Amino acid sequence: MEKVEVQLFAALTDHFGRNVAVELDGNYKVAAVVDALEKQNPAAIGLLKDCRFAVNENFVDLNYELSDGEQIFIIPPSSGG
Amino acid sequence: MVNKSLSSRPQAADKTGHKNISAEAIDLVEVIANMHDPKAGAVVLFSGEVRNHSAGREVSYLDYEAYDAMADKMIEEIVETAISKFDLHNARCIHRTGKVEVCETAIVVVTCSSHRAEAYAANRYIIDRVKHEAPIWKREYFVDGTMEWAHNCSCHDHPVH
Numbered sequence: 001m002e003k004v005e006v007q008l009f010a011a012l013t014d015h016f017g018r019n020v021a022v023e024l025d026g027n028y029k030v031a032a033v034v035d036a037l038e039k040q041n042p043a044a045i046g047l048l049k050d051c052r053f054a055v056n057e058n059f060v061d062l063n064y065e066l067s068d069g070e071q072i073f074i075i076p077p078s079s080g081g
Numbered sequence: 082m083v084n085k086s087l088s089s090r091p092q093a094a095d096k097t098g099h100k101n102i103s104a105e106a107i108d109l110v111e112v113i114a115n116m117h118d119p120k121a122g123a124v125v126l127f128s129g130e131v132r133n134h135s136a137g138r139e140v141s142y143l144d145y146e147a148y149d150a151m152a153d154k155m156i157e158e159i160v161e162t163a164i165s166k167f168d169l170h171n172a173r174c175i176h177r178t179g180k181v182e183v184c185e186t187a188i189v190v191v192t193c194s195s196h197r198a199e200a201y202a203a204n205r206y207i208i209d210r211v212k213h214e215a216p217i218w219k220r221e222y223f224v225d226g227t228m229e230w231a232h233n234c235s236c237h238d239h240p241v242h
Contacts, residue, residue, distance in 0.1 A: 010146055010218035011230040054216075057151050073148060079231040080145065080152075080176055080217030081129050081188050081208065 004033055005071045012051070012076055015044040031062040033072055050077050099153035101160075104179050107186040118170040121193035123200035127208055129188040131181050135231075139224035143231075145178045145187065148216040152176065159210045167203035169194045174207050176217055187219075 003021045022036040030053050038045045053060050054073040066072060113126050131143050160172045171193040181187050190207045194200040211217075222228045 009148055009216065010220075014230075052216075054148070054151060057154060073151070075148065075151075075216045076218065076230075077232075078213060078215055078217060079219050080147070080215055081212035 002028070002068075004028070004066055006033060006037070007071055007073045009074070010076045010079075011047055012044065012074060015041045015047075028066045029062065030060060030064045030066070030072060033066070034062065034074075037074075047076060048074070051075055099149050101153045101156035101175055102147055102149050103175050103177055107175055107177060107189050109186060109189060112173065112175065112189055113191060116171055116173060116191045116193055118193050120195060121170045121200075122195050123197035124191065124193045125197070125200040125204045127188075127190045127204050128186045129190075129208065130186055131183045133183045135221055135223075138221075140183065141222045141224045142180055142182045143187065144180050144220045144222065145176070146218050146220070147176065147178050149178070152215045152217050155215045156211055159207055159214070163192070163203045163207050167192070167194060167199040167206070169199065169203055172203060172207065174211060176211065176215065178217075 003023055006016070006020050006022055008016050008018060008020065016037065020037075022033050022040075024032050024036065034048055038048060052075040053062070053064070054075055055064065055066065055070050109126065109128055113124065116124055131140070133140050156174050156176065160174050163169060164172050169192055171191075173191045174189065176188045177186065188208065188211065190204050190211075192200045192203040192207065194203065219231045220228055221231055
């Protein structure tokens, strides 16, 4: 069981705070992180479905496998400007 | 051409080193003063400002949050793409973070080209892409004391006629 650090922004912080540690067991894909967050807070499922994901300041998809110590940033739909 | 454009840009917009993201008020006069170019017959400045209404509700102010490092990098890439795509002499985009009052600038885009068509088109290209793509979010604070995160970019709700 490994913990992955997750950084959150904007409306997601209302559900999880600025950061949260998610425990994963064997599957370190981004999709597994999202599944864990959805289980932790089902009210965030709709918003999580619209999010993008970044690791080391680059976008990654749900199939990206996190390496040891890598943080994931979960990015809700933009509303700048 | 791209390198030449970069060299004439102003220094960092704030103390974080993210020159396209600023936690401080944007001084439009200062921004445009750094953008004049002897080759540019057209300099277009767009200031996206906080309005006092949103979907029929009275807005008190907005608060912007950004994933600073990534937003800065993405704005840089969008500006560089615009310079190349529209053959600009220079371009600049700065987005605010933090509390922004009504009538204050939340985002400024300046584009400089030989002729106006390219400067206008490039300016629109930059603002549209930054609004849709950059990891920046606004929270609306209403006069009635409530607040909410703004929904996705709403430009398609207000088509140009």
